[in-house]
Amino acid sequence: MGRVRTERYVASFSSTFDAMEAERLCREAGVEGRIIPLPVEIDSECGMAWSMPHDEAVLAAFEASVAGHLVPEGIYALVL
C-alpha cells in the first residue's frame, strides 16, 4: 500500500534558522504541520520548509503565527 499524495501548503524561507523558527512558532500556536526537506519544485538547493494541510484556516493560522517574527520567502500549493 503506497503513501497517498495529498495537496499541501508549503512555506519556504530564506534560511534554515527561519524554517526552524517557523516550526517553533507554529508548535507554540498549535498550527498543524511539520518541517520537510525543501521540495525540488520550489528549489533544488538544500534547505527546510514548513508543510501544512491545504486548508485556508491552517494557512491563516500559520500566517498569524509567524507575523511580526519572519517573512516566508514563498508559499506554494504542492502535491506531496
Added chain:
Amino acid sequence: MALNTALFGMLHEGDHVITTDFEHNSVLRPLHELERRGVIELDYVRADASGRLRMEELEGLFRPTTRAVVATHASNLTGAVTDVPELVRAAHGHGARFVLDASQTLGALPVGMDELGIDVLCFTGHKALMGPQGTGGLAVVPDLELAPLVHGGTGVKSADPFQPPSYPEHLEAGTMNAHGLAGLDAALEFLLELGVERVAEHDWKLRERFIQGVSSIPGLVVYGDRDGRGHTGVVALNLEGIDSSSLADRLACEYDIATRAGLHCAPRMHAALGTLERGAVRFSFGWYTTEDDIDAAISALQDIACDLGDAR
C-alpha cells in the same frame, strides 16, 4: 574557519589558484570571494559525468602565477577519493603550495600530512572525527606564513598592539570553544585507540554491502565512479519517479532513516553529474552504522521503489 584562515591568509593579489569540481562550498565560497574581489584568478580540474576528476587536464591549468592548488581529499557527494599525491606532485613541481580540505576523510581514512607533502591541512571536527559541531583546525608547514584572518585578544603579549607572531596565537583571537575542543580531544583519543584503518575498512564494507543491495532496484541510480582511489562511506543516489527531497522525507518519516537531499553544498559536482536541478539523496555511513542499518536502508529503498512502481 580553517579554510578561510588558510586561503585569506596565504593568497595575495595576482595569485592564480587551481581547485576542483569536487569541492564543497567551504572551499568554493572563500575562493569565489577572493576572485570577486579581484585578488585571485581561479581554474578548476573538472569532473566528468561519471564523477571522475579529469586529472589529465591538471598540467595545462598551471600558470607562472599559480600560488596554490586547493582540493578536498574526497567528494562529499560521491565519496570518491582525490588523487592527492598527483595534485601535490604537480603543485610542488610548479612552485605552488598544496592545501588539503580533509574534512571528508580525517577519522575515516589515514591521512599523512608529511608523507603526502601537504602544505596546509584544514579539517572540521564534527564529521568522521566524531567531535562536536563548531570544532576544527588547520595544520601548516613551518615555512609558510599565514596572515591572521581575525585579530583580538590572545591572553598573552597583551601590550603588543598586533596579533603575536607565535603560533597558534598568530591565527587565533578571542575566547576558545574550550568545551567543544575538549569533546574533540576525547573523540580523538577514542579514534586513536580504535585505529582509523579499522574505521576505513568498516565504512568500505558497509558501502559495498549497500551498493550491492541497491544495485538491483529498478530505476535506482548510484552516482560516482566506483573505481579510482577508494571511497569514504557516503553514497549518493536517486530513484526514478520521486524527487530527492521527497525520497529523503519518506525515508525519515516512514523508516526513521536520516539522509540528506538537495545539493550538499557541492554545486559543481552536481553540475558535473547532471543533478543540479534534481539534487540527490546522500547516505552517510560511519563507525556506528551497522550491517542491520544497511539492510534496513536497502529494504526501505526496495519498498519505496515497489510502491512507486505500483503507482505507475
